[in-house]
Amino acid sequence: MALPREARRPFSTSVAPLRRRTLADREDWLGRLMLAPALVYVVALVGVPFALALALAFSSARSGSLEFSWVGLRNFWTILPDPQFHRALWNTLRFTLVSQALVIVLAVTAAHVLSAAFVGRRLVRFLLLLPWAAPVALAAIGWTWIFDSTFSVINWTMLWLGLTKRWLYWFGEPQLATAAIIIVHVWRMFPFATVITLAGMSAIPQEISEAAVIDGAGFWRRFFQVNLPLLLPIITVAVLFGVVFTSTDLSVVYLLTRGGPYNSTHVLSSLAFQRGIFGGDLGQGAAVALFLLPVLVVVAILMLRTARRAEVGA
Amino acid sequence: MAGRAPVLRVGHWLLVGVVLVWSLAPYLWTLATSFKTERELYQFPVTYWPHAPTIVNYVAVFTQNPFGRFLLNSALVTVISTVACLFIAALAAYAFARLRFRGREALLVGLLIVAMIPLITVIVPLYILVRNLGLLNSYAGLVAPYVTYALPVAIFILTAFFREIPQELEEAALIDGCTRLNTLWRIIAPLAAPGLITAGIIVFVYTWNEFLVALTLTSTNEVRTITVGIALYRGEFTFPWGVISAAVTLATIPIMVLILLGQRLVIRGLTAGAVKG
Structure with missing residues (x-):
């Protein structure tokens, strides 16, 4: 040839x-x-x-017929003044920001506790991967039983310890339902963030920490001025993962509260699912879901920038 | 740590204990619930430990409900999706890691953007597409989206692994007359085995756990996967919590085994994909 x-x-x-x-x-x-x-x-x-x-x-498509008839911005004019939509938008932001803030604090603390050498460290790390790896939909079912209206183990324990005097109806009051959803999101993401932070910590050269000790830096000073800045890129990555997962997740809200009580805990994804798939108003469902995009565009840009900086650093 | 005062050591163990209990609590509670009798489940005060442990719930899972069917569906869909996804992703990742061609960077960024598009945004059109293709309630209707949505992650992880393989090995093979595809198969694949296993585990986990697509694209027990199957018989039956707990426990076991076997690889894969993606 x-x-x-x-x-x-x-x-x-x-x-x-x-x-x-x-x-x-x-x-x-x-x-x-x-x-x-x-x-x-x-x-x-x-x-x-x-x-x-x-x-x-931009169409009036319904699940019965497949005809696309152009309706311009009508779907948006319908949802924009809708208080339920405002609630869902606000909840998506709120659940995501609060849970991720808690995740950062807990993950960095836990990573410091777990980074010390001790017997059974590998087993502990394995156990920490479980909440991330096991089906969140099934874990959410487990959580609904934990938050049950009559047999809640949390309530029993809190009454027994004297932490509360009244019975808490987790899915009956908007504030408690919100707390329950945030607890599940934190529970789900924090072990994963811990494992990632641990991996980042093991990549920090021991000499840097030792040099700081020799220079007379105490624990807090070392933590805030040496370790934390070095860990920042990898923590950012863990948090961005968390933001993507939490802001788009349907299963936790769908299985825990179904958006209730009184539609107070809907997030964009559950509202889109309810309007689009259950309600059959495909156009409106699609329009609601589109509002997730701006959040994710910001995340994508941040991720690209972090990845580039990490590559320059390495 | 070993040289520290005992007080500090005990304190450290307590902290480790708190972290573990918090992250395992729902599983421990589900496990305890699954061994309780119906009477013990619905009695006051709540018992923390099953007083009369029983396996009736596990027997019920396999005899009363289509649980076996859900398990089989999940296993089939997940295995097929994982294998197909790994094959396609390995080809793409090799191209990204080794070959120079125009538009490579743009395509990588494009892939990252695709990975960002939330499923909920495309679920309605996906439903319409799959319905028009006549693939609702079929394995193929589930496998195709699963392969696609796992592709970006798999490609990122594999690209990171491929890049770590020394270029010289391949060049030697090429000079000795090996073709590119042969090099991929004979030289790279064995060396990239840890990467393939890592990506495989992560894709398997994503697919096994998936909820939204399975909920939307299936409506019969014949094809329902385990996550949706269990979630829905909460509504169909009158909250048999013992049976549900047993089912949840059983459905979690495959993932536990997988993570136990591949723990170190998974952590490495997640951080490699995360930082260098």
């Missing part, structure tokens, strides 16, 4: 540049071929549905 090819290129002056070019050409071709299956999948099952979602948000 090689010979006739050479013959077809009478103008090649030297062999070396020609070989390099053909190899580069092949890489180009092969690279695209190897990416093709992934691209086809992603375009067909994310790209197309996403374009459709945009179109749906």
Whole structure:
């Protein structure tokens, strides 16, 4: 094969540049071929549905008929003044920010406790991975039993310890329902963030900490001025993961409260699901879900910047 | 730590204990509940430890409910999705890690953006697409979206692993006359085995746990996966908490085993994918 090819290129002056070019050409071709299956999948099952979602948000499509009739901004004019939508938007922000703030504090504290060498450290790390790895939908079911209106183990324990005098109806009062959802989100993300922070801590050279000790820095000073700044990139990554998961999650709200009581705990995803899939108003459901995008665009940008900085640092 | 005062050591163990109890509490409670008799479940005061441990709930799980079917559905869908996803992701990751071609960076960024699009935004159109293809309530209707949504993560992890493999090995193979695909199969794949296992575990975990897609695209017990199956028989039956707890416990075991086996790889994969993605 090689010979006739050479013959077809009478103008090649030297062999070396020609070989390099053909190899580069092949890489180009092969690279695209190897990416093709992934691209086809992603375009067909994310790209197309996403374009459709945009179109749906401007249409009056209902689940019964598949006709797309263009209604312009009508879906948005319907949801924007809707108090339920305001509530969902506010809840999404609130649940995400509060739970992630708690996750940071707890994860950094726990990572410091667990970073010391002790017997059974590997077992502890394994156990910490469970809440992240095990199905959150099933864990949420476990939590509904823990928060049960009559047999709540939390209530029994708190009464027994004298921490509360009245019976708490976790899913009956908006504040308690909010607390329950945040507790489950923190529970789910904090072990994962701890494990990531631990991995980041083991990457910090021991000498830096030792140098700080020799220079006379106490525990808190070392923590705030040496360890924390060095850990910041990896903590940011853990938190961004948490933000993405918490702000888009449907299963926790859906299984714990179904948006109740009195629709006070709906988040954007559960409201979109309720309006779009249950209610059959596909256009409105799609429009509600679109409001998650700005949050995620910000997260994506932050993630890219952190990744780049981490690469420069490494 | 060993040289410290005993008071500090005890304090340290207490703190470790608090962290563990908090992160395992729901599982411990579910486990305890699954061994209680119906009478003990609904009695006052609540018992922390089953007084008369019983396995009736576990027997009931397999005899009264289509639990076995859910388990089989989840296993089939998850295994097929994981294998397909790994194959496609390995090809793409190799291209990203090793080959130079125009638009590589743009495609990587594009992939990250795709990974950010929340499922809830595309679930309605996905439902319409799958319905029009006649794939509602079928394994294929679940596997296709699962492969797609796990692809970005798998590609990021594998790209990070591929980059760590010394370039010289491949160059030697290429010079010795190995083709690119042969190099991938004979040289890279064995060396990237830890990466493939890591990505495999993470994809498996995501797919096994998935809830929204399975809830939307299935409506019969024939194809329902375990997460949705268990979540829905909370409504169909009158809250048999013992049975539900037993089912939850059983459905969590495969993931526990997987994480126990691949703990170190998973942690490495998560941080590699996270930082270098």
